[in-house]
């Protein structure tokens with residue numbers, strides 16, 4: 001399988017063992033998640049599902065950042081502690097993630113890793129990669145960027161460009177590029193109870209160090225895939241790589257994978273721009289699976305523009321596939337119930353589907369393949385053999401599994417003798433234009449949650465819990 005690796009800046013062949021170790025940067029828990037976050041979790045969840053489909057065992061880690069300036073600010077606004085704010089938004093995150101059929105993995109929080117973070121920072125000081133500076137309530141610790149020669153390789157920035165990115169201007173730093181590993185406590189941190197004891201006095205970890213610590217603790221170094229939104233390439237991932245490389249002396253990540261943004265009228269959807277649509281609002285309006293399907297309609301490295309129109313289109317496309325799955329299932333149940341034999345076949349599209357995803361996770365192409373497959377199924381529905389239909393059902397369901405859709409689908413039941421008798425009786429009644437009787441029989445089925453459908457090839461049925 002091939003994927004675009006941000007470090008080598010080209011599409012590369014993924015070389016993976018049976019077990020794949022994967023880390024994706026998660027949300028900072030200070031607000032409800034928006035559709036941009038949704039794209040991030042849906043894309044990496046789909047990559048994980050595809051690897052599992054290919055037979056890998058995936059150890060999937062996505063963290064929660066629960067120590068951060070933005071959380072502290074929010075906590076003070078609300079008169080709460082940072083922990084209370086983070087816990088609230090993490091539990092809200094799970095509601096959204098579940099609606100999007102996001103598979104759980106390991107989900108560490110920074111606050112559970114403070115002692116490990118302290119150890120990591122101490123080791124970087126001992127190795128000469130980091131230094132302490134005095135501050136009001138203790139000491140700050142900075143990573144000294146010029147000490148790490150490979151800095152800039154991930155983002156591809158030159159030293160001049162890096163020097164222009166003065167992310168944390170501070171005259172106590174030895175170099176403008178140096179970034180904080182440990183921040184001594186400030187008034188607000190005390191207020192929000194976001195302070196921890198350390199060899200440098202009371203303080204809290206910087207943002208980048210947390211991911212180096214949680215990924216190496218849970219996956220070891222090096223691990224296979226590191227994901228995140230493309231806004232994280234610099235400085236977050238550049239710094240994370242520097243920290244881990246400095247400590248472990250090896251390239252810590254084999255493949256760096258970054259998703260592009262959800263945009264709205266061409267602009268990044270983000271809280272700071274005030275143009276967000278919350279996941280739950282779109283879920284309430286269109287359903288979780290439709291939103292998930294929409295998020296996979298564009299290639300992950302291209303922007304995806306959100307609009308109501310685009311969501312409506314996604315809904316139609318999704319429903320066509322779902323209806324096809326149901327048509328297949330109804331026909332299978334019919335053939336099994338009535339024992340009818342046929343010889344026809346249905347062409348397989350599985351190889352084309354897999355090829356599309358093996359080629360840098362080309363989800364729009366894979367969706368086009370699913371549509372061609374659906375057309376083939378619908379064309380052959382009344383001629384294909386039971387075996388052919390069952391195989392097609394399995395294939396379409398498997399494609400759905402990789403995309404994280406059709407998860408709540410319930411199979412159409414095979415009916416017993418008494419039901420068969422009633423269906424035949426109703427067909428006869430219809431022929432004799434005794435619609436009253438036909439309707440009564442239909443009603444009997446409906447009471448059991450079975451909905452009869454009259455097709456040109458006779459009666460079929462589905463169940464009410466169909467979704």
Ligand SMILES: Nc1ncnc2c1ncn2[C@@H]1O[C@H](COP(=O)(O)OP(=O)(O)OP(=O)(O)O)[C@@H](O)[C@H]1O
Pocket residue numbers: 025026027028029035036037039040228229230231232259260261262263268269270271272
């Ligand atoms: N509009 C977007 N489209 C795609 N991915 C996004 C978008 N916004 C954020 N992400 C990704 O979601 C993940 C979690 O982001 P994080 O919680 O840091 O967001 P944030 O920076 O607080 O959000 P915002 O940009 O709205 O302020 C990151 O990997 C980030 O790159």
Ligand SMILES: [Zn+2]
Pocket residue numbers: 024025026211236
């Ligand atoms: Zn991270």
